[in-house]
Amino acid sequence: MANLHDVAHELEKNLRESEEYQGLKEAYEAVMADDASKKMFDNFRETQIQLQQKQMQGEDISEEEVEKARKTVELVQQNEKISKLMEKEQHLNNVINDISRIITKPLEELYAE
Template sequence: MAQNIYDIANELERSIRQLPEYRAVEAAKVSIEENPEAKEILGNYVAFQREVQHQLQAGQMPEDDLQQRLQDFNQKIQANPLLTEYFHKQQQLSVYIADLEKIIFKPLNELL
Protein backbone atom coordinates (compact mmCIF):
# COMPACT_ATOMS: atom_id res chain seq x y z
CA MET A 1 0.00 0.00 0.00
CA ALA A 2 1.34 3.41 -0.96
CA GLN A 3 2.05 5.88 1.78
CA ASN A 4 -0.19 8.95 1.88
CA ILE A 5 1.63 11.89 0.30
CA TYR A 6 0.50 14.18 3.14
CA ASP A 7 2.04 11.81 5.68
CA ILE A 8 5.28 11.96 3.71
CA ALA A 9 5.13 15.77 3.62
CA ASN A 10 4.53 15.92 7.38
CA GLU A 11 7.45 13.56 7.99
CA LEU A 12 9.65 15.80 5.82
CA GLU A 13 8.56 18.82 7.88
CA ARG A 14 9.51 17.04 11.11
CA SER A 15 12.84 15.94 9.61
CA ILE A 16 13.70 19.48 8.56
CA ARG A 17 13.12 20.65 12.14
CA GLN A 18 15.65 18.04 13.32
CA LEU A 19 18.45 19.20 11.00
CA PRO A 20 21.41 20.74 12.85
CA GLU A 21 21.26 23.66 10.41
CA TYR A 22 17.60 24.30 11.25
CA ARG A 23 18.34 24.17 14.96
CA ALA A 24 21.24 26.60 14.49
CA VAL A 25 18.93 29.11 12.78
CA GLU A 26 16.38 28.60 15.54
CA ALA A 27 19.01 29.27 18.24
CA ALA A 28 20.26 32.36 16.39
CA LYS A 29 16.67 33.65 16.20
CA VAL A 30 16.25 33.19 19.97
CA SER A 31 19.41 35.24 20.53
CA ILE A 32 18.02 38.00 18.33
CA GLU A 33 14.70 37.98 20.19
CA GLU A 34 16.61 38.53 23.43
CA ASN A 35 18.50 41.54 22.05
CA PRO A 36 16.30 44.64 21.55
CA GLU A 37 18.62 46.29 19.00
CA ALA A 38 19.00 43.18 16.84
CA LYS A 39 15.28 42.43 17.11
CA GLU A 40 14.38 45.93 15.94
CA ILE A 41 16.78 45.84 12.99
CA LEU A 42 15.50 42.43 11.89
CA GLY A 43 11.87 43.52 12.26
CA ASN A 44 12.49 46.64 10.19
CA TYR A 45 14.37 44.61 7.56
CA VAL A 46 11.54 42.08 7.24
CA ALA A 47 9.01 44.93 6.93
CA PHE A 48 11.19 46.48 4.23
CA GLN A 49 11.31 43.20 2.31
CA ARG A 50 7.53 42.87 2.52
CA GLU A 51 7.07 46.42 1.30
CA VAL A 52 9.22 45.78 -1.76
CA GLN A 53 7.47 42.47 -2.43
CA HIS A 54 4.01 44.12 -2.25
CA GLN A 55 5.13 46.83 -4.67
CA LEU A 56 6.38 44.23 -7.13
CA GLN A 57 3.23 42.13 -6.81
CA ALA A 58 1.13 45.22 -7.46
CA GLY A 59 3.09 45.84 -10.65
CA GLN A 60 4.78 48.92 -9.24
CA MET A 61 8.43 49.68 -9.57
CA PRO A 62 10.14 49.88 -6.17
CA GLU A 63 10.76 53.36 -4.85
CA ASP A 64 13.86 55.25 -5.98
CA ASP A 65 15.48 55.12 -2.56
CA LEU A 66 15.31 51.32 -2.49
CA GLN A 67 19.01 50.81 -3.17
CA GLN A 68 20.05 53.26 -0.46
CA ARG A 69 17.68 51.69 2.07
CA LEU A 70 19.01 48.24 1.22
CA GLN A 71 22.60 49.43 1.71
CA ASP A 72 21.63 50.95 5.06
CA PHE A 73 20.12 47.64 6.19
CA ASN A 74 23.18 45.71 5.00
CA GLN A 75 25.46 47.98 7.02
CA LYS A 76 23.32 47.60 10.14
CA ILE A 77 23.16 43.83 9.73
CA GLN A 78 26.89 43.48 9.16
CA ALA A 79 27.59 45.62 12.21
CA ASN A 80 25.52 43.33 14.43
CA PRO A 81 27.15 39.93 15.12
CA LEU A 82 23.82 38.33 16.08
CA LEU A 83 22.25 39.27 12.77
CA THR A 84 25.34 38.30 10.79
CA GLU A 85 25.29 34.87 12.43
CA TYR A 86 21.55 34.50 11.86
CA PHE A 87 21.78 35.20 8.14
CA HIS A 88 24.86 32.99 7.80
CA LYS A 89 23.00 30.10 9.45
CA GLN A 90 19.96 30.74 7.26
CA GLN A 91 22.18 30.51 4.19
CA GLN A 92 23.51 27.14 5.34
CA LEU A 93 19.95 25.86 5.83
CA SER A 94 18.92 27.16 2.42
CA VAL A 95 21.29 24.65 0.77
CA TYR A 96 19.10 21.84 2.11
CA ILE A 97 15.93 23.62 1.10
CA ALA A 98 17.21 24.17 -2.46
CA ASP A 99 18.14 20.49 -2.75
CA LEU A 100 14.72 19.45 -1.47
CA GLU A 101 13.00 21.77 -3.95
CA LYS A 102 14.91 20.15 -6.81
CA ILE A 103 13.84 16.69 -5.66
CA ILE A 104 10.22 17.60 -4.98
CA PHE A 105 9.70 19.53 -8.21
CA LYS A 106 11.58 17.10 -10.47
CA PRO A 107 8.43 15.23 -11.54
CA LEU A 108 6.60 18.50 -12.24
CA ASN A 109 9.52 19.88 -14.25
CA GLU A 110 9.55 16.70 -16.32
CA LEU A 111 5.98 17.48 -17.36
CA LEU A 112 6.99 20.79 -18.92
Template sequence: MANVYDIANELERAIRVLPEYQAAVTAKSAVEADSEAKELWEQFLQAQKKFQTMMQSGQAPSQEEQEELTVLGQKIEENPVLKAYLEQQQRLSVYIADIEKIVYAPLRDLQ
Protein backbone atom coordinates in the same frame (compact mmCIF):
# COMPACT_ATOMS: atom_id res chain seq x y z
CA MET B 1 1.62 2.87 -1.35
CA ALA B 2 2.46 5.40 1.34
CA ASN B 3 0.23 8.42 1.83
CA VAL B 4 1.99 11.45 0.34
CA TYR B 5 0.79 13.65 3.22
CA ASP B 6 2.31 11.28 5.76
CA ILE B 7 5.59 11.43 3.86
CA ALA B 8 5.45 15.23 3.76
CA ASN B 9 4.82 15.36 7.52
CA GLU B 10 7.70 12.97 8.11
CA LEU B 11 9.94 15.22 6.01
CA GLU B 12 8.84 18.24 8.05
CA ARG B 13 9.77 16.46 11.28
CA ALA B 14 13.11 15.38 9.81
CA ILE B 15 13.95 18.97 8.85
CA ARG B 16 13.22 20.14 12.39
CA VAL B 17 15.84 17.76 13.84
CA LEU B 18 18.58 18.74 11.40
CA PRO B 19 21.54 20.36 13.18
CA GLU B 20 21.26 23.25 10.70
CA TYR B 21 17.65 23.84 11.65
CA GLN B 22 18.43 23.68 15.35
CA ALA B 23 21.29 26.16 14.86
CA ALA B 24 18.91 28.52 13.03
CA VAL B 25 16.40 28.27 15.89
CA THR B 26 19.14 29.08 18.39
CA ALA B 27 20.31 32.01 16.28
CA LYS B 28 16.73 33.31 16.00
CA SER B 29 16.39 33.14 19.78
CA ALA B 30 19.55 35.24 20.06
CA VAL B 31 17.99 37.84 17.76
CA GLU B 32 14.82 37.89 19.85
CA ALA B 33 16.89 38.35 23.03
CA ASP B 34 18.89 41.29 21.61
CA SER B 35 16.70 44.39 21.44
CA GLU B 36 18.93 46.18 18.92
CA ALA B 37 19.13 43.17 16.62
CA LYS B 38 15.40 42.52 16.93
CA GLU B 39 14.49 46.13 16.08
CA LEU B 40 16.87 46.18 13.12
CA TRP B 41 15.51 42.87 11.85
CA GLU B 42 11.91 44.11 12.11
CA GLN B 43 12.82 47.30 10.24
CA PHE B 44 14.46 45.23 7.52
CA LEU B 45 11.47 42.90 7.18
CA GLN B 46 9.07 45.86 6.91
CA ALA B 47 11.22 47.56 4.28
CA GLN B 48 11.62 44.31 2.36
CA LYS B 49 7.87 43.66 2.43
CA LYS B 50 7.17 47.19 1.18
CA PHE B 51 9.75 46.71 -1.59
CA GLN B 52 8.23 43.37 -2.66
CA THR B 53 4.69 44.76 -2.62
CA MET B 54 5.74 47.63 -4.86
CA MET B 55 7.48 45.29 -7.28
CA GLN B 56 4.46 42.96 -7.43
CA SER B 57 2.14 45.85 -8.19
CA GLY B 58 4.39 47.03 -11.01
CA GLN B 59 5.73 50.06 -9.17
CA ALA B 60 9.40 50.83 -9.15
CA PRO B 61 10.80 51.72 -5.73
CA SER B 62 12.35 55.14 -5.54
CA GLN B 63 16.07 55.57 -5.27
CA GLU B 64 15.55 56.60 -1.64
CA GLU B 65 13.62 53.40 -0.87
CA GLN B 66 16.27 51.28 -2.54
CA GLU B 67 18.97 53.03 -0.55
CA GLU B 68 17.02 52.50 2.68
CA LEU B 69 16.94 48.75 2.06
CA THR B 70 20.64 48.76 1.17
CA VAL B 71 21.55 50.66 4.35
CA LEU B 72 19.48 48.28 6.46
CA GLY B 73 21.22 45.34 4.78
CA GLN B 74 24.60 46.83 5.61
CA LYS B 75 23.58 47.39 9.23
CA ILE B 76 22.47 43.77 9.44
CA GLU B 77 25.83 42.60 8.07
CA GLU B 78 27.55 44.68 10.75
CA ASN B 79 25.43 43.23 13.55
CA PRO B 80 27.06 39.95 14.69
CA VAL B 81 23.80 38.50 16.07
CA LEU B 82 21.90 39.09 12.82
CA LYS B 83 24.83 38.03 10.69
CA ALA B 84 24.99 34.71 12.56
CA TYR B 85 21.23 34.24 12.11
CA LEU B 86 21.46 34.83 8.37
CA GLU B 87 24.40 32.47 8.07
CA GLN B 88 22.42 29.73 9.82
CA GLN B 89 19.42 30.37 7.58
CA GLN B 90 21.71 30.08 4.55
CA ARG B 91 23.06 26.72 5.72
CA LEU B 92 19.52 25.43 6.18
CA SER B 93 18.44 26.78 2.80
CA VAL B 94 20.89 24.41 1.08
CA TYR B 95 18.82 21.47 2.35
CA ILE B 96 15.55 23.16 1.42
CA ALA B 97 16.76 23.90 -2.11
CA ASP B 98 17.82 20.28 -2.59
CA ILE B 99 14.48 19.04 -1.27
CA GLU B 100 12.64 21.44 -3.58
CA LYS B 101 14.47 20.01 -6.59
CA ILE B 102 13.46 16.50 -5.61
CA VAL B 103 9.82 17.36 -4.84
CA TYR B 104 9.31 19.39 -8.01
CA ALA B 105 10.96 16.86 -10.34
CA PRO B 106 7.59 15.25 -11.28
CA LEU B 107 6.16 18.68 -12.15
CA ARG B 108 9.17 19.50 -14.34
CA ASP B 109 8.58 16.21 -16.16
CA LEU B 110 5.12 17.46 -17.12
CA GLN B 111 6.38 20.58 -18.85
Protein backbone atom coordinates in the same frame (compact mmCIF):
# COMPACT_ATOMS: atom_id res chain seq x y z
CA MET C 1 2.75 2.53 -1.29
CA ALA C 2 3.20 5.31 1.26
CA ASN C 3 0.67 8.12 1.55
CA LEU C 4 2.44 11.22 0.20
CA HIS C 5 0.90 13.45 2.87
CA ASP C 6 2.27 11.18 5.58
CA VAL C 7 5.70 11.30 3.95
CA ALA C 8 5.48 15.11 3.78
CA HIS C 9 4.56 15.33 7.48
CA GLU C 10 7.48 13.05 8.33
CA LEU C 11 9.76 15.30 6.25
CA GLU C 12 8.49 18.33 8.17
CA LYS C 13 9.20 16.58 11.48
CA ASN C 14 12.70 15.65 10.32
CA LEU C 15 13.31 19.21 9.14
CA ARG C 16 12.35 20.60 12.55
CA GLU C 17 14.77 18.15 14.20
CA SER C 18 17.59 18.84 11.74
CA GLU C 19 20.85 20.48 12.69
CA GLU C 20 20.17 23.20 10.10
CA TYR C 21 16.79 24.14 11.56
CA GLN C 22 18.01 23.96 15.15
CA GLY C 23 20.93 26.26 14.27
CA LEU C 24 18.55 28.74 12.64
CA LYS C 25 16.21 28.61 15.62
CA GLU C 26 19.07 29.29 18.05
CA ALA C 27 20.34 32.19 15.94
CA TYR C 28 16.81 33.64 15.72
CA GLU C 29 16.32 33.36 19.48
CA ALA C 30 19.67 35.11 20.06
CA VAL C 31 18.55 38.03 17.88
CA MET C 32 15.15 38.23 19.59
CA ALA C 33 16.79 38.18 23.06
CA ASP C 34 18.91 41.26 22.29
CA ASP C 35 16.83 44.46 22.13
CA ALA C 36 19.15 46.33 19.76
CA SER C 37 19.48 43.36 17.40
CA LYS C 38 15.73 42.71 17.48
CA LYS C 39 14.92 46.32 16.64
CA MET C 40 17.44 46.33 13.80
CA PHE C 41 16.16 42.98 12.48
CA ASP C 42 12.52 44.10 12.66
CA ASN C 43 13.40 47.25 10.71
CA PHE C 44 15.23 45.16 8.11
CA ARG C 45 12.26 42.78 7.70
CA GLU C 46 9.81 45.70 7.44
CA THR C 47 11.91 47.28 4.70
CA GLN C 48 12.10 43.95 2.84
CA ILE C 49 8.35 43.41 3.03
CA GLN C 50 7.54 46.94 1.86
CA LEU C 51 9.79 46.60 -1.20
CA GLN C 52 8.43 43.14 -2.03
CA GLN C 53 4.85 44.42 -1.82
CA LYS C 54 5.64 47.31 -4.15
CA GLN C 55 7.30 44.93 -6.62
CA MET C 56 4.33 42.52 -6.53
CA GLN C 57 1.95 45.41 -7.19
CA GLY C 58 4.06 46.57 -10.11
CA GLU C 59 4.95 49.85 -8.43
CA ASP C 60 8.25 51.59 -9.04
CA ILE C 61 10.81 51.63 -6.27
CA SER C 62 12.38 55.05 -5.82
CA GLU C 63 16.11 55.73 -5.55
CA GLU C 64 15.47 56.83 -1.96
CA GLU C 65 13.93 53.47 -1.13
CA VAL C 66 16.77 51.59 -2.81
CA GLU C 67 19.32 53.64 -0.87
CA LYS C 68 17.44 53.14 2.41
CA ALA C 69 17.35 49.38 1.78
CA ARG C 70 21.05 49.30 0.93
CA LYS C 71 21.94 51.16 4.12
CA THR C 72 19.69 48.89 6.17
CA VAL C 73 21.38 45.79 4.72
CA GLU C 74 24.84 47.22 5.43
CA LEU C 75 23.88 48.00 9.01
CA VAL C 76 22.33 44.57 9.56
CA GLN C 77 25.38 42.79 8.15
CA GLN C 78 27.54 44.53 10.75
CA ASN C 79 25.49 43.01 13.57
CA GLU C 80 27.10 39.67 14.42
CA LYS C 81 23.89 38.07 15.70
CA ILE C 82 21.82 39.06 12.66
CA SER C 83 24.64 38.15 10.31
CA LYS C 84 24.77 34.67 11.85
CA LEU C 85 20.99 34.38 11.58
CA MET C 86 21.09 35.28 7.89
CA GLU C 87 23.88 32.74 7.32
CA LYS C 88 21.87 29.99 9.06
CA GLU C 89 18.74 30.95 7.11
CA GLN C 90 20.63 30.74 3.81
CA HIS C 91 22.00 27.34 4.74
CA LEU C 92 18.52 26.01 5.56
CA ASN C 93 17.15 27.54 2.34
CA ASN C 94 19.83 25.63 0.40
CA VAL C 95 18.70 22.38 2.04
CA ILE C 96 15.05 23.13 1.25
CA ASN C 97 15.93 23.96 -2.37
CA ASP C 98 17.80 20.65 -2.66
CA ILE C 99 14.75 18.82 -1.29
CA SER C 100 12.52 20.68 -3.74
CA ARG C 101 14.73 19.61 -6.66
CA ILE C 102 14.57 16.00 -5.48
CA ILE C 103 10.79 16.11 -5.10
CA THR C 104 10.18 17.67 -8.53
CA LYS C 105 12.62 15.39 -10.36
CA PRO C 106 9.87 12.99 -11.56
CA LEU C 107 8.00 15.91 -13.17
CA GLU C 108 11.15 17.24 -14.81
CA GLU C 109 11.92 13.80 -16.21
CA LEU C 110 8.34 13.30 -17.40
CA TYR C 111 8.22 16.58 -19.28
CA ALA C 112 11.76 16.19 -20.59
CA GLU C 113 10.73 13.05 -22.51
